[in-house]
Structure formats: structure tokens, C-alpha cells
Amino acid sequence: MSRHDASDLAQRLGRQAEAVCRHYLSNGRREGRYWLVGDARNARGRSLYVRLQDSPKGRAGKWTDAATGEHGDLLDVIRESCGLVDFKDVADEARAFLKMPPPQPEIRQQPRQNPAPQGSPEAARRLVRMSQPIHGTLVQTYLRERGITDLRGTGSLHYHPRCYYRPDEHSVTETWPAMIAAVTDLDGRITGAHRTWLDPHRRDKAPIDTPRRAMGDLLGNAVRFGVGAEVMAAGEGIETVLSIRQILPEMPMLAALSAAHLAAVLFPDTLRRLYILRDNDPAGDGARDSLVERANAVGIEAIVISPQLGDFNEDLRTLGIDALRSQTRMQIGPQDVARFMALAA
Numbered sequence: 031m032s033r034h035d036a037s038d039l040a041q042r043l044g045r046q047a048e049a050v051c052r053h054y055l056s057n058g059r060r061e062g063r064y065w066l067v068g069d070a071r072n073a074r075g076r077s078l079y080v081r082l083q084d085s086p087k088g089r090a091g092k093w094t095d096a097a098t099g100e101h102g103d104l105l106d107v108i109r110e111s112c113g114l115v116d117f118k119d120v121a122d123e124a125r126a127f128l129k130m131p132p133p134q135p136e137i138r139q140q141p142r143q144n145p146a147p148q149g150s151p152e153a154a155r156r157l158v159r160m161s162q163p164i165h166g167t168l169v170q171t172y173l174r175e176r177g178i179t180d181l182r183g184t185g186s187l188h189y190h191p192r193c194y195y196r197p198d199e200h201s202v203t204e205t206w207p208a209m210i211a212a213v214t215d216l217d218g219r220i221t222g223a224h225r226t227w228l229d230p231h232r233r234d235k236a237p238i239d240t241p242r243r244a245m246g247d248l249l250g251n252a253v254r255f256g257v258g259a260e261v262m263a264a265g266e267g268i269e270t271v272l273s274i275r276q277i278l279p280e281m282p283m284l285a286a287l288s289a290a291h292l293a294a295v296l297f298p299d300t301l302r303r304l305y306i307l308r309d310n311d312p313a314g315d316g317a318r319d320s321l322v323e324r325a326n327a328v329g330i331e332a333i334v335i336s337p338q339l340g341d342f343n344e345d346l347r348t349l350g351i352d353a354l355r356s357q358t359r360m361q362i363g364p365q366d367v368a369r370f371m372a373l374a375a
Contacts, residue, residue, distance in 0.1 A: 035133075036105065036117075039124045043104035044091030046128070047082045050104050053127065054111040055080070057280075069095055070102070070110035071257065072182070073280065080107070113256055114185035115218055122163050123185075154213070154223035154246035161188030161210045168228050169209040175233045177346040178272045180279055183256045186212045187268075195227055197239055206236045211253040211268055213246060213287070216298055222246025224253060224268070224287055244287055250296040256282035258298040261366060263335070264321070265307030265342070266292050266314070273342040274307055274335070277355045278362075281305075281370040289313035293320035303331040305362060309341045335361045 043050050051058060051065040057074045058067025063083050068075025070093070077097035084090050091104040108127075109120045125132065146153040164170050167189040170181065181187075193208035206227040213222035224244045227236035235241040253268055255275060262282040265271040271285040286292035289309070293316065297304070304325050308314040318334055325332035337345045338357060345354050359367055 036121070039121060039128075040091060040103045040105050041089070042128055042130075043108075043124060044084075044089055047080060047090040047104065050091070050107065050127065051080055051082070054104075054107050069097075070100070070107050071113075072111045080104075110257075111182065112185045113183040113254070115212075115214075115220075116159075118159075119163060119185055123165070126163065126165055149245045151221050151246040155220045157190070157193075157223050157225075157245075158188060158210060158212045158220055161190040164189045164209070168207045168230055168233075171233050172209065172226075172228050173269075173272065176269055176273075176343055177351070178269065178276060178343075180276050182279055183275070184272070186214070186253050186255065188212065190225075193225055193227065195236075195238060204238075206238070209268075211285070213244070213248055213251050214254055215251050216258070216296055220246075221251045222248050226268070248287060248291055249294055252284035252286045252291070252295055254282070254284045256280075258282050258284075258300065260300050260302040261305075261370075262298075262301060262303075263305035263307055264292060264295055266309055266317070267341065267343070269343040270307060270309065270341045273346040273354070274358065276346065276351060277358055278366075278370045281366070283307075289317040292317040293324075295321070297325070297328065297330060301330055303333065303363070303366075305366075306332060306334045307342060308334055308336055310337050310339065333362065 048060065055065060055067045055072050057072050058065050065080040065082055066076045067078050069078050078093055078095040080093040081088055081090055094101040105120055105124060108123050112123055114120050146156055164187050169187060169189045188210040190208045190210050192205040194203050195206050196203045207230055208228060209226040211224040212220050213224060215221050222245055227238060227241045229236045255271065259282055263274060264284050264286060266286060266289055268285045271283045275283055286295045306318055306321050308318045322332040335358060339345050339348060
């Protein structure tokens with residue numbers, strides 16, 4: 031995307047500045063000619079102010095964070111509040127909000143890429159780049175069927191309408207729609223990808239032998255939701271972590287994709303308290319014990335949150351969001367209830 035295109039998107043968003051703020055900075059409020067909120071990631075507070083109308087001091091949509099000195103436009107707000115990394119994803123999200131058609135592809139000869147080694151980090155990065163945002167796709171429908179409706183901060187998830195699936199080396203390659211999750215390291219670099227193939231008719235996982243597969247460099251890395259800070263939560267599965275995010279939408283979280291990888295996940299330097307979202311099985315017990323030991327060894331407070339049933343998505347779907355909220359409230363620190371827990375509707 032050219033600098034002119036980015037400027038045009040920012041100006042279009044500025045003309046709808048209040049609507050953009052209500053959507054992406056929903057924890058704030060309008061006061062006079064400004065929208066006040068805690069920061070560009072939609073934290074509660076009043077230090078960041080967004081100009082809602084053009085004035086001699088600047089254009090609508092420009093913002094400044096009085097606490098940090100940061101400033102930017104509404105494209106930056108979309109990037110931070112949705113947890114997006116690539117600018118293409120930010121632009122796609124902005125166009126979706128503005129109800130703009132996707133840009134016409136440039137007609138030019140592209141240099142032929144050499145095939146990336148199968149299952150390599152480069153192959154994972156190419157798969158993520160070929161995918162699209164999940165809003166309005168089968169991925170959003172699939173997650174909704176699992177009780178997951180609040181998708182703030184899910185920029186690590188993507189949709190591919192025809193993702194290759196091959197049961198084994200002797201079988202014919204098939205294509206299925208898939209949820210693609212970007213696996214990243216602590217610096218935000220994509221090191222792998224996780225695929226969940228979907229059945230468009232049943233709105234569930236595809237009827238294949240292994241509907242979930244990961245590729246790339248996974249050890250120590252994870253699928254991340256939100257920006258890691260001094261408090262965060264870690265679990266195994268994507269749906270498990272997103273289930274807890276329905277009631278703790280502001281808490282940064284990660285999905286390590288398996289019990290073994292959860293036990294080995296790397297900690298950001300800022301981390302001071304870690305909530306461990308265990309699955310209720312022997313593998314989950316082992317991951318819990320290893321992670322508690324590793325966290326305590328480096329001075330991180332580790333608190334285990336346990337489901338009533340097999341995992342938190344099963345709790346959400348079977349017991350309901352009110353029961354999940356109640357049991358989680360009793361297991362997290364009171365200071366984090368006030369800071370992170372969404373109010374009951």
C-alpha cells in the first residue's frame with residue numbers, strides 16, 4: 031500500500047472519528063470535542079484524547095496520550111486495539127469498518143518465489159500472508175458456535191478459504207476452509223502457524239482425521255491475544271483461551287497449542303503475574319506443574335485457574351458465560367477482577 035492510500039484511509043476514518051472511537055475504544059467516552067480513554071489499546075482511563083472534529087490544532091482522528099507522549103491517527107488505534115501486526119491487516123480492518131470494497135490488485139509480474147520447505151517458519155509466514163481477516167468469514171461463524179463472540183484483540187487469527195490438507199504422503203491433497211493462527215515470538219515475529227480446518231456446512235471442525243495441525247518453530251512461542259504486560263494468562267488451545275477472554279477481554283493471553291508447549295512457553299521481561307489456564311487432564315496437570323516451577327524460579331507469581339469440566343470452552347458452552355464468570359472471579363486476584371473483568375450484560 032502506498033503512503034497516499036494510507037493517508038486516504040486515515041482521512042476517511044477521521045470523518046467518522048466518533049463512530050471509530052465508539053467501536054474500537056469502547057471503554058472511553060466523549061467529552062466536548064474529544065474522546066477520552068486510557069490508551070490506544072482501549073484500556074480504561076482518561077490519558078488519551080482523540081480529536082473528533084477538525085480544528086486549527088489538528089485534523090479529526092488525531093490523538094495524543096498525555097501519559098506517554100505517544101500520538102497518532104485512527105489507523106494506529108485500529109492496530110493497537112485489535113492487536114494487529116502487519117499494516118495490510120490494519121488497512122483491511124479499516125476498509126471493513128468503512129464498508130469499502132477491497133483494493134484492486136496491481137497487475138504486474140511478480141518474481142517467482144522459490145518453494146519454502148514444507149512445515150518451515152517461512153512456509154508458515156507465507157500461509158499467514160495469503161490469509162485474510164476473520165470478520166464476516168466462516169472463522170467468525172465457527173467461533174460464535176463455540177460461544178466466542180467478543181473478538182477484540184484477535185488479530186493473530188486469519189481465514190483461508192482453500193487451505194491444503196493431505197492426510198499422509200500417499201493421499202490426494204484436499205482443500206478445506208481453515209482458521210489460520212499466527213504463532214509469534216516475544217518480539218512479534220511470525221515463527222509458525224496453526225491450522226484448524228473447518229466444515230462450512232456444520233460450522234464445526236472439518237470431518238477429517240486431523241483437523242488441527244501446526245507448522246514452523248513452536249517451542250517457546252505462542253498464538254498471542256493482546257500485548258504482553260505485567261499480568262497475562264496462558265493456556266493450551268485457542269478456543270480455551272478465547273473462552274476466558276470473553277470475561278477477561280482486556281487481559282493479554284497466549285495459546286501455546288499443546289500441553290508440552292505450554293510448559294515451555296517463554297516469559298516477557300515485563301511479566302510479574304501469570305494465570306495458568308489448565309485443561310482438566312493429566313497432560314494439563316503436568317504443564318501446570320512445570321510452568322508454576324519455571325515462573326516461580328524467575329520471581330513471577332503463578333496462579334492456576336481450573337475449569338469445572340474438561341476445559342474452559344466446554345464450561346462456556348455447557349454451563350454458560352455467567353457460570354464461567356463466577357468461577358473465574360473466585361480464582362483470580364481481586365485487583366485483576368477490577369482491572370480486567372468485563373461487567374455482566
